[in-house]
Amino acid sequence: xxxxIIVVDMVKDTFKEGSRLPITQEGRSILSNLxxxxxxxRQKGFPVIFANDSFMKxxxxxxxxxxxxxxxxxxxxxxxxxxHPEPTDIILPKRRFSAFFKTDxxxxxxxxxxxxxxxxxxxxxxxxxxxxxxxxxxxFSAILLEDCTASKNKEMHRACLSxxxxxxxxxxxxxxxxxxxxxxxxxxxxxx
Amino acid sequence: xxxxIIVVDMVKDTFKEGSRLPITQEGRSILSNLxxxxxxxRQKGFPVIFANDSFMKxxxxxxxxxxxxxxxxxxxxxxxxxxHPEPTDIILPKRRFSAFFKTDxxxxxxxxxxxxxxxxxxxxxxxxxxxxxxxxxxxFSAILLEDCTASKNKEMHRACLSxxxxxxxxxxxxxxxxxxxxxxxxxxxxxx
Amino acid sequence: xxxxIIVVDMVKDTFKEGSRLPITQEGRSILSNLxxxxxxxRQKGFPVIFANDSFMKxxxxxxxxxxxxxxxxxxxxxxxxxxHPEPTDIILPKRRFSAFFKTDxxxxxxxxxxxxxxxxxxxxxxxxxxxxxxxxxxxFSAILLEDCTASKNKEMHRACLSxxxxxxxxxxxxxxxxxxxxxxxxxxxxxx
Amino acid sequence: xxxxIIVVDMVKDTFKEGSRLPITQEGRSILSNLxxxxxxxRQKGFPVIFANDSFMKxxxxxxxxxxxxxxxxxxxxxxxxxxHPEPTDIILPKRRFSAFFKTDxxxxxxxxxxxxxxxxxxxxxxxxxxxxxxxxxxxFSAILLEDCTASKNKEMHRACLSxxxxxxxxxxxxxxxxxxxxxxxxxxxxxx
Numbered sequence: 164x165x166x167x168i169i170v171v172d173m174v175k176d177t178f179k180e181g182s183r184l185p186i187t188q189e190g191r192s193i194l195s196n197l198x199x200x201x202x203x204x205r206q207k208g209f210p211v212i213f214a215n216d217s218f219m220k221x222x223x224x225x226x227x228x229x230x231x232x233x234x235x236x237x238x239x240x241x242x243x244x245x246x247h248p249e250p251t252d253i254i255l256p257k258r259r260f261s262a263f264f265k266t267d268x269x270x271x272x273x274x275x276x277x278x279x280x281x282x283x284x285x286x287x288x289x290x291x292x293x294x295x296x297x298x299x300x301x302x303f304s305a306i307l308l309e310d311c312t313a314s315k316n317k318e319m320h321r322a323c324l325s326x327x328x329x330x331x332x333x334x335x336x337x338x339x340x341x342x343x344x345x346x347x348x349x350x351x352x353x354x355x
Numbered sequence: 356x357x358x359x360i361i362v363v364d365m366v367k368d369t370f371k372e373g374s375r376l377p378i379t380q381e382g383r384s385i386l387s388n389l390x391x392x393x394x395x396x397r398q399k400g401f402p403v404i405f406a407n408d409s410f411m412k413x414x415x416x417x418x419x420x421x422x423x424x425x426x427x428x429x430x431x432x433x434x435x436x437x438x439h440p441e442p443t444d445i446i447l448p449k450r451r452f453s454a455f456f457k458t459d460x461x462x463x464x465x466x467x468x469x470x471x472x473x474x475x476x477x478x479x480x481x482x483x484x485x486x487x488x489x490x491x492x493x494x495f496s497a498i499l500l501e502d503c504t505a506s507k508n509k510e511m512h513r514a515c516l517s518x519x520x521x522x523x524x525x526x527x528x529x530x531x532x533x534x535x536x537x538x539x540x541x542x543x544x545x546x547x
Numbered sequence: 548x549x550x551x552i553i554v555v556d557m558v559k560d561t562f563k564e565g566s567r568l569p570i571t572q573e574g575r576s577i578l579s580n581l582x583x584x585x586x587x588x589r590q591k592g593f594p595v596i597f598a599n600d601s602f603m604k605x606x607x608x609x610x611x612x613x614x615x616x617x618x619x620x621x622x623x624x625x626x627x628x629x630x631h632p633e634p635t636d637i638i639l640p641k642r643r644f645s646a647f648f649k650t651d652x653x654x655x656x657x658x659x660x661x662x663x664x665x666x667x668x669x670x671x672x673x674x675x676x677x678x679x680x681x682x683x684x685x686x687f688s689a690i691l692l693e694d695c696t697a698s699k700n701k702e703m704h705r706a707c708l709s710x711x712x713x714x715x716x717x718x719x720x721x722x723x724x725x726x727x728x729x730x731x732x733x734x735x736x737x738x739x
Numbered sequence: 740x741x742x743x744i745i746v747v748d749m750v751k752d753t754f755k756e757g758s759r760l761p762i763t764q765e766g767r768s769i770l771s772n773l774x775x776x777x778x779x780x781r782q783k784g785f786p787v788i789f790a791n792d793s794f795m796k797x798x799x800x801x802x803x804x805x806x807x808x809x810x811x812x813x814x815x816x817x818x819x820x821x822x823h824p825e826p827t828d829i830i831l832p833k834r835r836f837s838a839f840f841k842t843d844x845x846x847x848x849x850x851x852x853x854x855x856x857x858x859x860x861x862x863x864x865x866x867x868x869x870x871x872x873x874x875x876x877x878x879f880s881a882i883l884l885e886d887c888t889a890s891k892n893k894e895m896h897r898a899c900l901s902x903x904x905x906x907x908x909x910x911x912x913x914x915x916x917x918x919x920x921x922x923x924x925x926x927x928x929x930x931x
Contacts, residue, residue: 219847219850221850222850223494223527223850224491224524224527226527227522227523227524227525227526227527227528228523228524228525228526229523229524258492258843258846259491259492260488260491260492261492264489264492264843265841265842265843265845265846266841266842266843267834267840267841267842269841270686270834270841271795273686274795274797274798274799288518288519289488289523293485293488296452296481296485297456299416299451299452300450300451300452300453300456302415302654302657319517319518322514322517322518323518325511325514326480326511326514326515327480330419331419331420331421331481332416332419332420332421333419333420334419334420335415335416335418335419336419411655411658413658414658415658450651450654456651457649457650457651457653457654458649458650458651459642459648459649459650461649462642462649462878463603465878466603466605466606466607494846494849607878607911608875608908608911610911611906611907611908611909611910611911611912612907612908612909612910613907613908642876643875643876644872644875644876645876648873648876672902672903673872673907677869677872680836680865680869681840683800683835683836684834684835684836684837684840686799703901703902706898706901706902707902709895709898710864710895710898710899711864714803715803715804715805715865716800716803716804716805717803717804718803718804719799719800719802719803720803
């Protein structure tokens with residue numbers, strides 16, 4: 164396995180102090196795991212990609228009840244300080260849900276020799292899931308890290324994961340725990 | 356509303372006689388509603404698009420447990436006779452889950468003046484959902500017709516829909532019944 | 548080299564009897580070479596793809612002086628009888644100039660193990676050139692076959708080729724004669 | 740006309756002191772016109788987009804004779820100081836030739852209400868031309884500014900333009916002088 168880590172939408176606008184959005188609380192609960200994931204992945208030399216909402220003011224996406232946020236070029240669309248990206252990480256602004264939508268991520272991953280995307284972040288049933296699925300669309304295996312993803316409540320998180328645990332394309336898509344992922348990619352583990 | 360109807364993956368390979376796949380049984384249970392949807396939509400002049408799995412032999416997608424099916428150019432990748440497409444319908448072969456993935460559907464819809472995609476078919480948590488979400492990505496409103504979609508069992512169908520009923524972008528995405536959709540688009544209904 | 552042959556826009560609407568378009572005359576002058584290319588390529592097992600204009604009525608592209616033609620679903624958008632596609636060839640309808648634009652050709656070529664596209668057909672400075680360039684964009688080497696392509700006059704054909712003979716990315720892009728291509732891919736030729 | 744200005748590949752690596760590349764000399768000869776274009780366009784409220792080569796080390800594109808340059812994240816991939824982008828301009832890194840290739844520029848332009856792209860920069864027969872053509876592909880009219888574009892010599896510049904002056908889709912694509920473009924968009928000019 165040649166994995167790349169994709170951390171989705173852990174941006175300042177969602178985690179600003181005083182935010183009472185349910186996703187903010189749930190998102191905070193995975194920060195510790197995300198830090199472990201990033202630390203161990205960098206040690207193993209896995210590429211790290213932060214895929215961040217990067218919306219235009221006046222975009223179609225704000226025609227519904229969702230309020231304007233994560234605007235392109237503003238601080239709110241940056242990765243939160245808690246996860247401080249390293250200079251070698253890739254910051255990938257995205258227009259919509261999936262990290263692949265109208266970006267060149269597929270080619271970037273191929274240049275890097277990646278065969279598996281490992282997706283973490285929020286929210287699991289939208290941007291995380293769409294990134295996972297688009298990874299499969301672009302011929303990458305995908306791992307959805309269950310304890311490194313969140314939704315606006317634990318019930319929705321659980322419901323979403325349950326839909327994809329026994330996926331028709333398994334094991335091209337796997338729902339895994341952080342611990343299992345780290346074990347499988349440990350230097351001592353058998354090579355696939 | 357200027358809707359187009361997208362019927363996903365109602366193809367012969369999935370519905371062939373003797374198939375014991377759970378999705379076959381569940382898929383059959385929505386045929387009557389799909390026929391109503393198509394009949395009424397054509398009467399109202401809504402474009403109808405059949406988006407069909409159209410896979411290559413040896414494709415990445417068959418590297419997991421999913422068996423080869425709906426192969427490009429074979430009869431198995433055609434729309435089932437029960438839904439007999441009309442000459443004015445669009446048959447859209449698709450390589451992956453979403454009807455928009457590496458197709459020109461977005462431009463086709465814009466040429467037709469469509470502003471809303473109405474998605475039906477199987478399976479709700481994969482190809483239907485990805486089509487719905489990609490519709491939003493391409494600046495179309497989306498309606499997921501709950502009683503014109505199916506999954507491999509009713510529990511998964513219900514679980515999937517529950518994730519998107521109260522969607523952050525509502526009403527850009529709505530989960531609706533066939534009846535409500537037909538009411539809303541009835542000639543006598545107020546025009547949006 | 549693992550080449551695939553892409554024949555661009557040799558469709559019935561352009562070659563119908565009585566057409567007095569300059570491109571019709573020039574296009575006819577390469578038919579003999581195209582037949583040789585196809586025959587030899589099939590013998591060598593190279594995939595053959597016919598990329599055909601497939602426009603929608605009312606499309607943006609007809610807002611200028613270009614008349615409506617090669618309409619999706621009509622006979623006029625089919626490959627001319629002179630080049631009679633074989634059942635194993637790929638017929639690829641395209642919305643615009645390049646065979647890659649909003650199609651899944653890049654993935655198709657990768658599944659087939661192709662590393663080089665060999666482009667023929669008309670017109671050299673538009674659809675042929677855009678296909679060549681998009682091939683490079685998708686990480687395929689490209690060969691533009693000078694005597695299997697045409698423009699509306701020989702001067703434009705020559706002028707176009709002269710722009711790319713000494714290309715900055717050479718030899719990722721090469722302008723070649725049919726003879727040289729066939730020699731290079733002859734069974735007795737040294738393997739690259 | 741609701742134009743947006745796209746300035747292609749005027750980046751530091753190509754214009755660094757001491758560069759003896761022919762394109763450097765030719766590129767410098769259009770700087771004065773580019774400054775006029777930008778100044779007048781900003782006064783008229785036209786969006787300005789700098790589309791810059793942004794390559795990955797080890798990319799396919801460097802497998803030919805082209806040397807590594809304009810690497811993503813380096814200063815060499817930034818717009819030259821002579822053209823000093825304004826904070827409201829859009830800086831669009833691009834992986835390949837066209838500003839539209841695997842970017843979200845098409846949607847950005849639609850959100851801004853743009854109907855015409857006005858393309859300037861280098862080199863005319865590659866990145867400028869591919870951007871122009873991709874604009875047409877995405878349903879935008881396109882203007883290629885003859886005296887705001889350059890190639891590695893004047894002969895190639897002239898030869899390239901001559902291919903597209905009498906384009907089949909005219910006037911969806913027009914080759915124009917800066918003066919004519921400014922006249923046509925002058926406040927006193929008749930509105931199209």
